[in-house]
Amino acid sequence: MLIVNSPVVETIQIHENIFIQKILSPEIAHNSNPGQFLNIRVSETANPLLRRPFSICDVEGDNIFIMFNIMGEGTKILACKQPGSSVDILGPLGNGFNLDDDFEIAVIVAGGLGSAPFPYLTRKIGKSKKIISFVGGRSKNDLITYSMMNFLTSTDDGSEGFKGNVVKLLEENRDKLDKEKIKIFGCGPNAMLKSLKDFSIKYDYNCEISTESAMACGFGICQGCPIESTQNPDKYLLVCKDGPVFNVKDVNL
Amino acid sequence: MSDIDLSVNIGKFKLRNPIMLASGTVGYGNEISEFSDLNKLGAIVTKSLSLKPRKGNPPQRIVETPSGMLNAIGLANVGVDIFLKEKIPFLKKYDVPLVCNIAASTVEEYVECTRILDSEETIKAFEINVSCPNVKDGGLQFGNDIKAVGLVTSKVRAVTNKPLIIKLSPNVSYISEFAQVVKNEGGDAVSAINTLVGTAFNIITKKPKLYNVNGGLSGPAIKPVALAKVLEISRKVDIPIIGIGGIMNWKDVIEFMIAGASAIQIGTLNFIDPAAPERMIKELEDYCLSNQLNKISDLTASYLI
Numbered sequence: 144m145l146i147v148n149s150p151v152v153e154t155i156q157i158h159e160n161i162f163i164q165k166i167l168s169p170e171i172a173h174n175s176n177p178g179q180f181l182n183i184r185v186s187e188t189a190n191p192l193l194r195r196p197f198s199i200c201d202v203e204g205d206n207i208f209i210m211f212n213i214m215g216e217g218t219k220i221l222a223c224k225q226p227g228s229s230v231d232i233l234g235p236l237g238n239g240f241n242l243d244d245d246f247e248i249a250v251i252v253a254g255g256l257g258s259a260p261f262p263y264l265t266r267k268i269g270k271s272k273k274i275i276s277f278v279g280g281r282s283k284n285d286l287i288t289y290s291m292m293n294f295l296t297s298t299d300d301g302s303e304g305f306k307g308n309v310v311k312l313l314e315e316n317r318d319k320l321d322k323e324k325i326k327i328f329g330c331g332p333n334a335m336l337k338s339l340k341d342f343s344i345k346y347d348y349n350c351e352i353s354t355e356s357a358m359a360c361g362f363g364i365c366q367g368c369p370i371e372s373t374q375n376p377d378k379y380l381l382v383c384k385d386g387p388v389f390n391v392k393d394v395n396l
Numbered sequence: 397m398s399d400i401d402l403s404v405n406i407g408k409f410k411l412r413n414p415i416m417l418a419s420g421t422v423g424y425g426n427e428i429s430e431f432s433d434l435n436k437l438g439a440i441v442t443k444s445l446s447l448k449p450r451k452g453n454p455p456q457r458i459v460e461t462p463s464g465m466l467n468a469i470g471l472a473n474v475g476v477d478i479f480l481k482e483k484i485p486f487l488k489k490y491d492v493p494l495v496c497n498i499a500a501s502t503v504e505e506y507v508e509c510t511r512i513l514d515s516e517e518t519i520k521a522f523e524i525n526v527s528c529p530n531v532k533d534g535g536l537q538f539g540n541d542i543k544a545v546g547l548v549t550s551k552v553r554a555v556t557n558k559p560l561i562i563k564l565s566p567n568v569s570y571i572s573e574f575a576q577v578v579k580n581e582g583g584d585a586v587s588a589i590n591t592l593v594g595t596a597f598n599i600i601t602k603k604p605k606l607y608n609v610n611g612g613l614s615g616p617a618i619k620p621v622a623l624a625k626v627l628e629i630s631r632k633v634d635i636p637i638i639g640i641g642g643i644m645n646w647k648d649v650i651e652f653m654i655a656g657a658s659a660i661q662i663g664t665l666n667f668i669d670p671a672a673p674e675r676m677i678k679e680l681e682d683y684c685l686s687n688q689l690n691k692i693s694d695l696t697a698s699y700l701i
Binding site: 189357362379 | 421423427452454459462465615616664
């Protein structure tokens, strides 16, 4: 966990409102795992005041990548950063995906901007494991398949791929998931994560999800990002410190 | 090494410098120690402790607002027993004065918490939170009730000889009247201010953004309010003040001291730049040097009005 000032290398617009930013940050790059996140301060002024949390989208050599859409002032400032201007990064934060489990096929399930952590996961395990990716969005403009391997798509409006949500698409393809040892990795809107959890429990798949929450600090002191624990109903887990990646069995969504 | 004396006294409570870390923004010290040498700081104040563990409010607990943030954590904490068993051993390793912040729903609970914690020698002072705006489980809103603040002060005073600081609510007409009651009932100091009550709505769903509806506003947005409250107390009541509210840099520290604070607490900034408080110590020293000030404590209430 470090605080570093790192220069932006380039910002690429990959969709109407989706940006990938490449940042030169060896200290962070060499210590990150897929599923971890960064809390980024986009300006030194008091407005916006707080850092913004971003999944580590990818790591290549000394560079890290983040993926975002413009939601408000913070992401607008970020999208306008010129190469060479710096961002203040706190990270890497939280627990990433557990890749030591016994699995042969990684099944990636992403909804909308939930694709963000998967380019890095794909890079990390793509050579040693088989990957099948399921990518969903409201319509074809919301489908983010950047750096994904072996993917099928779904859209709510049917403008591309399977018509329906991404968990339905997954269920349609269950014959592909039955033969070998499967581990599911999910990220996306809460409704999607809920139905992915139901699906995984129904068919007894090992499934980890990356969750998100409003938060201030990102490292456990503000207590701003509670998530309900299935093990201990008397105490919340924190998305930032206990997560953001959880086994679906451990959290109530 | 310069000869600048950065030490300050909050009544009988002596600190090596005026920089304290505010309750609820340092947890129990362990996370912040990764960014900052706790031993260099004036003091740290724990997350509010209650007699029993508290789960806190469901999400959403945090909303950013212009130059500030609303929080409604709901006093999530481990409770005094687990604090003593599991958190104190880490804090014992440091030489930084530890202030325990206590929150409760009844006078008896305040007294009981203080009594239990008083024998732990690592704890150097108590700060009584009479003003958390985010808890509503039947307890009194002590902070708005001048008699309740007086009663809590006198009852807690009776069970501890350690420095007793009462953290005051800004959500009152005249904060100085509360500070006067604290003084009359034996409190050693006041900290001012706790957060201001605020809320925010989602304009599509028409629902409040916070589960708790209301939250406490903190950050630079509240600094002018906090300064005015510190000044009000300073002009009306002879009691040491710990200034809190939106401090973002060393200049803000100086400003609070001029307005009447003997020491200050840094809160929201710890979420954004947890290494900043330690940096400020050197910057305060530089200010003193360039302003021919031998003792930083001479700044307290040095306003010219």
